[in-house]
Amino acid sequence: MNSSPKKATIGKNQRPFxxxxxxxxxxxxxxxxxxxxxxxxxAEDSYIRGLTHGTMHLSIGQEASAVGITMGLRKTDYITSTHRGHGHCIGKGAEAKYMFAEFFGKEEGYCKGRGGSMHIxxxxxxxxxANGIVGGGLPLATGAALAIKQxxxxxxxxxxxxxxxxxxxAFHESLNLAAxxxxxxxxxxxxxxxxxxxxxxxxMSVPNVADRAPAYNMPGVIVDGNNIADVAEAMAVATERARRGEGPTLIECKTYRTRGHSRSDRNKYRTKEEIEEWKARDPIPLFEKELLDMGIFVQADIDAVLAxxxxxxxxxxxxxxxxxxPVPEDVTRDVYAREIA
Amino acid sequence: MRELSFAQALHEALDIAMEADERVFIMGEDIGVYGGAFGVTGDLVHKFGEDRVMDTPIAELGTAGAAVGAAVAGSRPILEFQFSDFSGLAMEQIVNQAAKMRYMLGGKVNVPVVFRMPCGSGTGAAAQHSQSLEAWFAHVPGLKVIEPSTPADAKGMLLAAIEDPDPVLIFEHKLLYKIKGDVPEGHYLTPIGKAHVAREGRDVTVVAAAIMVHKALEAAEILKAEGIEVEVVDLRSIRPIDTGTIIASVKKTTRLACIYEGVKTLGIGAEISALVAESEAFDYLDAPILRLGGAESPIPYSPILEKAAVPQVEGIVEALRNLVKGRI
Structure with a gap:
């Protein structure tokens, strides 16, 4: 598709995305x-400047999967997210100002400063x-789906x-239940x-996470997680299947975080070359190039989006x-729906 | 009023709640046609169908989390653990997710989930099917932990738990399932967080829960013949705990004994002792505080050892007698 003529319009020969x-x-x-x-x-800059405390897990390099998955969802659809969840949050419709407020521990934050980066x-x-426990969201999403069905x-x-x-x-139990x-x-x-x-x-005992899907009798789809079109197309199929009542799908987005795991990471376990190789496949320029090549956008459109x-x-x-x-007296506020003795 | 067993009273609460609110559903292992390991769900599957009385795979973590997720998404799930011991497999979802979700999210969600927790020893099922783990969960802000002792409270407290906007764990001592008692008809709520003075007395306050309330009442009857008047406070709720009723009773009797089946050390008796020691009731105490709790061991299989592992009536009688007579 990258060889499409500059002024091509969106037509029937283009991929579904x-x-x-x-x-x-x-x-x-x-x-x-x-x-x-x-x-x-x-957020990273704020941390380095000492404006926030705690830790954070950056998803830089993974934006195509966050946005490609969420862009077709309704407001009434649910997501559960991870410790690396800023992209999911924005994808699903959150506003940056309330997310920043959460980072800074303010009452205006999405969680009134009680959750921080890991629980937005x-x-x-x-x-x-988002969830601080690896795998914590898997049973929760399964339960949200159960409620939808109920x-x-x-x-x-x-x-x-x-x-x-x-x-x-939690992964294995959840996929089995959903199936x-x-x-x-x-x-x-x-x-x-x-x-x-x-x-x-x-x-992992298998090369791909999607290889585990057949054990739970559901489709397992592997996509280029740095290509938003690949991600969104697979998601559209899975979402339609779910809405029709045909059950769950497992989508595996192959991607990469170019930053470390968290603030403590010194990148001792991977090579500079590997990181650079993935940086060259940055999902944002990749998407922009497709949009320009296909003539859907001109550079001015992209500049306006950026601004x-x-x-x-x-x-x-x-x-x-x-x-x-927040005021210290409020430390126990919202532990329960109603104050208890 | 008619008599129902503790199990029948729980069954009736489930029936009433499901009839009244279609968001309510029950899930658990063998709760459908089997009727539940202790018969509590009974025939409910025939009345409400398999979508609302759901047999689950044996997957405690996944199903506990599914219950939490469904609660957040607007349903009213009740999860039956076949034995509360199995909640060890689900600790992550109960403690890290259910308990904290409302707080972590700035109070923007409710988590109205109920976990039913058959507990306690006395059935010969040994170490992994007999524990009393209520203190574990009561240590976690965000959870409510209740433990009724009578059929009437079992029904009223389960209904209160189902209608509560927060996660509630209801501990059901297995030896209580068959006991009978008067149970009011229809819908009523027994409030969570309120203790109940099950017997009035002037000489010593016993704070107990679940089956220990019955053992304490039996002991009180024996001691009455000796001229010792025992007041029995049925805790009913472990978190929140009814500090006011406990303190008022201790001020009246000037002596405190905490009797509980869970392991003595760091158990609920430690908390009750401490809250009395920290209160104005401390000055009223005429004797050291007494704790009778479970042995520092797993629950053994041998019937002789199983009895030795938890407080029994004879031991309670002797300990209370000594306490009142100033022999400790």
């Missing part, structure tokens, strides 16, 4: 990918939350998790090759910096 998504939808997807990237770069959630947009809705639950989580019992009960859930593995420092070669995202990030950062600190 470009044929089925309007220019506005594609623009929004690109904007979100930039938002995720800029959000994380700003936005139930309003169907985001049931309530006779045609929504879906989408579960993001990493390659590391596929070695947890036995034919639940409307899509399991999305973002395989970035490492569970912290341990590579999938050293931790828009940049403004949202800057405004969001400033909003959060001026947020309200």
């Amino acid at each position: 470009y044929a089925n998504n309007s220019a506005a939808a594609l623009k929004e997807a690109l904007r979100k990918m930039h938002l995720v990237r800029m959000f994380e770069e700003m 959630a936005d139930p309003e947009t169907g985001n049931l939350g 309530q006779k809705r045609d929504d879906v639950a989408v579960c993001f998790f990493g390659d590391g989580a596929s070695n947890e019992g 036995v009960w034919k639940l409307p859930v899509v399991y999305v593995c973002e395989n970035n090759g490492y569970g912290m420092s341990v590579s999938t070669d050293r931790s 828009n995202a940049k403004a949202e990030i800057e405004d969001g950062f400033n909003f959060a910096r001026g947020g309200t600190d």
Whole structure:
């Protein structure tokens, strides 16, 4: 498709991703990918400057999977996310300013400063939350799908998790339950090759996470996780299958995080060459090149998207910096729905 | 009023809740046509169907998490653990997810899930089917932990648990399933967090829960013949704990004994002792605080050892007598 003439219009010969998504939808997807990237770069910068504490797990390099998976979802569909979840959050519709406020531990944050980077959630947009426990979201998404089925809705639950989580019992129990009960859930593995420092070669009995799908009698699909079109097309098929009541799908997005696992990572377990090789396959320029080559966008469109995202990030950062600190007396607020003795 | 067994009372609560609210459903191992390992769900599958009385695979972590996820997504799940010991497999979802979700998310979600926890020794099922683990869970902010002792409370507290917006674990002592008692008809709630003075007395306060309430009442009857009047406080709720009722009782009787089946060390008796020691009731105490709890061992198989591993009526009588007579 990269050899398509410059001025080509969206037509029937194009792959479904470009044929089925309007220019506005594609623009929004690109904007979100930039938002995720800029959000994380700003978050990292804030940490280095001592403006935030704790830790964070950056998904830089994985934006195509976060946005490709979420772009076709409804507000009433659910996602469960991971410790590397900023992209999922923005993808599902969260606003950067409330995410920054959470980073800064402010009352205006999505979790009122109680959750931080690792627990950002936005139930309003169907985001049931990031999770600090590897594999923690797998049973939760399965349960959300069970609720959807119980309530006779045609929504879906989408579960993001990493390659590391596929070695947890929670993964295996959840996939089995979803298959036995034919639940409307899509399991999305973002395989970035490492569970912290341990590579999938050293931790998995099979080469691909998707190889585990047949054991649970569901489709297992492998996609180039750095190519948003690949991701979104596989997701569209899985979502439709789930909405039709035909059960779960496992999608494996092969991708890479170009930053370390968290702030403590010194990258001792991988080579510079490997990192550079993946950086050359950065999903954002890859998507932009396709959009330009196909004549869907001109450079000015991309510049406008960038400027828009940049403004949202800057405004969001400033909003959060001026947020309200919690008061110590409120440490037990919201442990229970009603105060208990 | 008619008499029902503890198990029948729980069954009735489930029936009423499912009839009243279609969001309510039950899941667990062998709770469908089998009727549950202890017969609590009984025939409910025939009334409400397999979608609402769901047999699950043997997958405690996955099903516990599915219950939590369904609760967050607007349903009202009840998960029956076949034995509460198996909750060890599901600790992650109960402690890291259910208990913390509301707080971590800034109070933006409710997690109205109920975990039913058949517990306790006395059935000869040995170490992995006999524990009393309520103190484990009561240590976790975000969870509510209840432990009724009578059929009437079993029904009212299970209904209260189902209607509660927070995760509730209801510990059901297996030896209580067959006991009978008066149970009001229809829907009613027994509030979570309120203890109940099961017997009034002037000489010593016994704080107990579940089966230990019955043992304490038996001991109280024996001691009455000796002129010792025992007050028995049925805790009913471990978290939140009814500090006020305990303190008021100790101020009246000036003596405190905590009797519980869970392992004595770091158990619920430690907490009750401490909250009394920290309160104005401390000045009223005429004797050291007494704890009678489970032995520092797993629950053994031998019937002789199994009895020795948890407080029995004879031991309770002797300990209370000594406490009141100033012999400890």
